[in-house]
Amino acid sequence: MSPLPPRKPFKLGFLSHAFGEDPRQVYQDLLEQFEVAEALGYDGGWIAQHHLSNGFGQLPSPLVLLAAVAERTRHIELGTGVIVLPLEDPIRLAEDASVLDSLSAGRLQLGLGSGGANLDNFSAFERDPEQRQPQFVAHQQRLQQLLDGQPASPGSELTLQPPAPGLGQRLWHSHGSVEGAAYTASQGNGLLLGTATHDPLTVQKPLAEAYLKAWNSTARAPRIGVVRAVFPARDRATAQAELAVDIERHIPRLQREGLIDEAVNLQEHLRLMNVHHGHPGEVLDSLRQDPALLDYADYLIVVVQAESSTQAQVLERLRAIARDIAPALGWQPARHEPAHTTQPPATVG
Numbered sequence: 001m002s003p004l005p006p007r008k009p010f011k012l013g014f015l016s017h018a019f020g021e022d023p024r025q026v027y028q029d030l031l032e033q034f035e036v037a038e039a040l041g042y043d044g045g046w047i048a049q050h051h052l053s054n055g056f057g058q059l060p061s062p063l064v065l066l067a068a069v070a071e072r073t074r075h076i077e078l079g080t081g082v083i084v085l086p087l088e089d090p091i092r093l094a095e096d097a098s099v100l101d102s103l104s105a106g107r108l109q110l111g112l113g114s115g116g117a118n119l120d121n122f123s124a125f126e127r128d129p130e131q132r133q134p135q136f137v138a139h140q141q142r143l144q145q146l147l148d149g150q151p152a153s154p155g156s157e158l159t160l161q162p163p164a165p166g167l168g169q170r171l172w173h174s175h176g177s178v179e180g181a182a183y184t185a186s187q188g189n190g191l192l193l194g195t196a197t198h199d200p201l202t203v204q205k206p207l208a209e210a211y212l213k214a215w216n217s218t219a220r221a222p223r224i225g226v227v228r229a230v231f232p233a234r235d236r237a238t239a240q241a242e243l244a245v246d247i248e249r250h251i252p253r254l255q256r257e258g259l260i261d262e263a264v265n266l267q268e269h270l271r272l273m274n275v276h277h278g279h280p281g282e283v284l285d286s287l288r289q290d291p292a293l294l295d296y297a298d299y300l301i302v303v304v305q306a307e308s309s310t311q312a313q314v315l316e317r318l319r320a321i322a323r324d325i326a327p328a329l330g331w332q333p334a335r336h337e338p339a340h341t342t343q344p345p346a347t348v349g
Contacts (some may be wrong), residue, residue: 011331012321013043013077013300014303015046019057032315033315036318038075044301046079047065063100066104067103075334083113085139087125090139090140093139098147098160112172113136114136114174116132140171143171144171147167171187176203176207178210182210190224191207192227193226208224224299226300229274231243231277236282240266242306276290300329
């Protein structure tokens with residue numbers, strides 16, 4: 001299948017929710033995923049944060065894991081999708097982020113959210129979930145000021161150490177309202193779409209339009225990152241068989257969100273969750289028809305791992321997307337010089 005002319009250039013990344021029962025194995029698998037993705041030319045890898053999740057996601061501290069990734073890679077961007085900002089101290093988060101950005105030579109992409117999908121965790125942190133939006137705004141503005149080199153408090157000479165030049169221009173927000181999208185634009189930050197179940201036409205497209213309409217910075221361009229579940233396989237039946245058990249786990253969420261009253265069938269559940277799956281050609285057609293994707297995405301971030309996915313399946317999906325799908329949408333893999341190897345010291349004799 002010949003590629004169609006690209007609508008706009010975009011970066012390609014992947015997002016992991018760190019699924020698995022054995023945390024040690026989960027983290028080793030994530031390191032391998034980043035290494036494989038970098039070799040395939042992916043521009044970035046993103047990790048979700050899950051607090052006290054009882055097994056759903058095994059990573060409450062994404063910056064710690066990304067520091068290990070930074071030591072195993074040289075070029076791939078390191079993203080958080082997303083850190084629940086109301087549960088963080090903005091000074092401590094700025095310090096941790098600045099250390100990671102220094103270790104990785106400026107590769108951190110810092111995604112932030114208000115925690116709307118994690119309301120049960122707020123009481124454990126002694127935070128009021130009803131105040132999460134104003135807390136997000138207050139913490140985000142403090143964080144951004146620190147990253148931009150401003151004093152830690154009015155009249156103080158204390159500033160962020162180590163400094164993080166440029167990281168303040170690599171912040172992203174995840175919001176579920178047009179007001180939140182417009183606020184993101186007012187702060188000059190990137191907008192992340194798709195970290196929860198949202199209809200792309202009636203929910204995400206208005207968010208993208210509101211963000212672009214509110215953008216008024218002349219110093220830099222707007223940035224929209226679109227997260228999409230993409231599960232290529234030999235054929236559609238194979239993809240559905242691989243996903244069936246995991247999709248059933250999400251039926252209660254579809255009911256809570258009012259998308260269904262009772263379980264329907266696998267195909268309808270996949271449609272409601274906007275899962276692009278099947279043979280690469282079918283995935284391509286599906287992505288091209290997504291109304292909130294190709295016209296808006298500066299960064300396409302694919303989710304290729306479900307709860308029961310094996311590491312072999314994850315890596316093969318990453319390969320299929322980089323080889324057969326993303327290039328046909330206009331993506332060009334990142335080209336990097338090979339990392340320089342350290343030569344052994346000369347023998348003195």
